[in-house]
Amino acid sequence: MTIHKEGYPTILITLVLLVLLNGAAGYFVPFGVVNLVILAASLLFFGFIVSFFRVPARQMTTGEKRVIAPADGKVVVIEETEEPEYFGGRRLQISIFMSPANVHVNRNPIAGEVKLSRYHRGKYLVAWHPKSSTENERHTVVIGNPATGDILVRQIAGAVARRIVNYLQPGMQVKQNAEMGFIKFGSRVDVFLPPGTPVKVQLNETVRGGQTVLAELA
Structure with a gap:
């Protein structure tokens, strides 16, 4: 460690x-x-x-069509919803809540090119609040490649976490499971996938960043 x-x-x-x-x-x-x-x-x-x-030292999980958990924590949302910032339409959202006791490194769920990296100022609602994904302080990243298409990952600050760190810039080529950023003192990470994507996790399941497969793209 x-x-x-x-x-x-x-x-x-x-x-x-x-x-x-x-x-x-x-x-x-x-x-x-x-x-x-x-x-x-x-x-x-x-x-x-x-x-x-x-x-902690970990044996990472990889796979061209696998979407790997970008953070440690508990799955609190699995649902189809509107994603207006980048896709402008319906997406499958998987959200991971990180308590202060979790590892807080955030990792790239797929490999590919960074299409978008954008910081937003915002509120500090509790991380499980339904509007935290669109109203809290947050950083949105989109990574894409020909095998998976574009995947959006959003780091969200919570009531305690007030500092989001993100290392990605548009145009960068990134590896799966490489560090994307860090959120200090508890928060949440949302992943947005194509509607109908087969999900490999369940609500309230504990996942590990870089190891747990969230979904497999067709």
Whole structure:
């Protein structure tokens, strides 16, 4: 397991603040139970922050016509809906909710050319809100190739996550499962596929980014 590069500043700031907190506690409070409680809480909190930015080693799943999960989390939506930003019509939407405990690296579900990479400012509704896909802070990416057609992936900020990082630019050729970006502290990723695409996951199923097959294109 490694630590993602996006985590270095946050981990360093957290460490400095916790050291200052414990130093102040040691200076103003006689050593005793209070100091030990503060130290234990600090260690637990620091461990949580470090684990949030973890990147576990994984054997990735590949396949030209397979759509691989772009994120870890729970499948909260599988339905046909309107996608107005790029397709302007009906698409099959699969949404993955990421809790703060999940790995937060986002990966390319297919290989191909980046057709669109666009950031939108927005609200911070809870990630499972029906309107979060169109009203929250978000970043939309479209990747396409001759075997799969165009697949849209949308990173969505939630009530806690307020920083979306995306590494893709239009015209880039990207590999399946390579890093697409990162969302800090819990959120959601939507994938939009052609209507009628056979889905390989179920609602409330836990998926792993880079490993779980969401769907297989005809």
